[in-house]
Amino acid sequence: MDLIHDVLNILVPPIALICLILFYPSYLVYKFISYTKRSLTKEDVRGKVVLITGASSGIGEYIAYEYAKRGARLALAARREDRLLAVADRALKLGSLDVMVIRSDVTKVEDCKFLIDKAVNHFGQLDHLVNNAGVAQHALLEHINQITDFVPIMDTNFWGSAYCTYFAVPHLRKTRGKIVVIASTSSWSPTPGLNFYNASKAAQVSLFETIRTEFGGGIGVTIVLPGVIESEMANRKMLIQTGLDVLPIESTGRCAKAIVNSACRGDMYLTEPYWVGVGFLLKLLCPEVLEWTYHLHFVKNLWKLS
Numbered sequence: 001m002d003l004i005h006d007v008l009n010i011l012v013p014p015i016a017l018i019c020l021i022l023f024y025p026s027y028l029v030y031k032f033i034s035y036t037k038r039s040l041t042k043e044d045v046r047g048k049v050v051l052i053t054g055a056s057s058g059i060g061e062y063i064a065y066e067y068a069k070r071g072a073r074l075a076l077a078a079r080r081e082d083r084l085l086a087v088a089d090r091a092l093k094l095g096s097l098d099v100m101v102i103r104s105d106v107t108k109v110e111d112c113k114f115l116i117d118k119a120v121n122h123f124g125q126l127d128h129l130v131n132n133a134g135v136a137q138h139a140l141l142e143h144i145n146q147i148t149d150f151v152p153i154m155d156t157n158f159w160g161s162a163y164c165t166y167f168a169v170p171h172l173r174k175t176r177g178k179i180v181v182i183a184s185t186s187s188w189s190p191t192p193g194l195n196f197y198n199a200s201k202a203a204q205v206s207l208f209e210t211i212r213t214e215f216g217g218g219i220g221v222t223i224v225l226p227g228v229i230e231s232e233m234a235n236r237k238m239l240i241q242t243g244l245d246v247l248p249i250e251s252t253g254r255c256a257k258a259i260v261n262s263a264c265r266g267d268m269y270l271t272e273p274y275w276v277g278v279g280f281l282l283k284l285l286c287p288e289v290l291e292w293t294y295h296l297h298f299v300k301n302l303w304k305l306s
């Protein structure tokens with residue numbers, strides 16, 4: 001019985017792949033028609049209200065500029081108010097009709113309620129919520145001194161986006177609005193050293209896929225899976241130390257433009273840049289190859305760091 005079970009376990013993924021290859025052409029036609037339709041009827045966000053968490057730097061900052069260029073009204077949230085004010089200033093120059101800044105920490109449930117209420121009280125509505133705030137830390141499990149040091153990763157990446165979404169949903173229902181989640185390819189990629197970060201992103205993706213199913217189209221949910229994007233989090237020094245510098249690094253501006261286009265089209269997922277999705281196929285079809293390669297490349301770098 002065990003043998004049959006094991007053989008089936010090995011055979012099911014390639015059989016599923018063969019079925020996929022057979023039926024995929026018709027699915028591709030459907031995807032092409034639906035993509036063209038969504039591109040032609042892309043949402044015009046001029047005058048619409050967009051709330052972005054973690055807007056003081058990196059991807060969140062550039063997402064703010066992209067919405068600003070399209071004339072959206074912005075609520076920018078993060079902990080560093082001085083940085084937010086500088087972003088707000090530039091967003092106004094780029095064409096935003098109104099920008100407000102809300103100092104808040106997304107790990108605190110009361111801050112998340114406050115920032116949604118404040119934005120809605122000021123603008124009278126909410127059209128897009130961009131859950132972008134995030135933190136990362138690198139260490140092999142065996143190098144961690146205090147396991148509790150890693151609690152803020154889950155609190156920020158998972159709970160922060162869950163809290164903001166919970167308080168935003170009643171307002172997004174009224175406008176048939178959208179939620180944009182800046183997750184990561186880390187949600188499926190077992191990059192050593194990013195253990196708790198990867199887990200927080202996997203939890204985030206699972207939560208938003210589930211609530212998207214619950215909404216059934218009433219509120220759009222675009223899940224963004226970026227690869228390596230230049231930012232404070234993915235700075236050059238960190239990338240070299242951890243070995244992630246072997247991957248091509250995408251510019252923040254280009255990534256933000258793709259994200260806002262994707263949100264306005266109403267895509268379910270965006271993998272940015274698109275080719276990083278190939279790794280997912282590798283994980284599905286031959287996970288040993290992916291894990292061996294990752295172990296050989298990344299773990300030696302992280303031992304050097306210890």
Ligand SMILES: NC(=O)c1ccc[n+]([C@@H]2O[C@H](COP(=O)([O-])OP(=O)(O)OC[C@H]3O[C@@H](n4cnc5c(N)ncnc54)[C@H](O)[C@@H]3O)[C@@H](O)[C@H]2O)c1
Pocket residue numbers: 053054055056057058059060077078079080104105106107132133134135156157182183184185225226227228229230231232233234
């Ligand atoms: N840069 C990458 O390679 C990459 C790849 C995949 C996913 N991401 C994701 O993109 C998002 C943005 O990251 P980034 O790369 O621009 O890094 P970043 O460090 O430049 O930006 C993170 C932002 O989140 C804010 N933030 C952190 N903790 C917060 C808290 N408790 N409350 C409020 N704001 C908080 C920071 O102040 C900052 O504005 C994150 O969710 C990250 O996980 C980044």
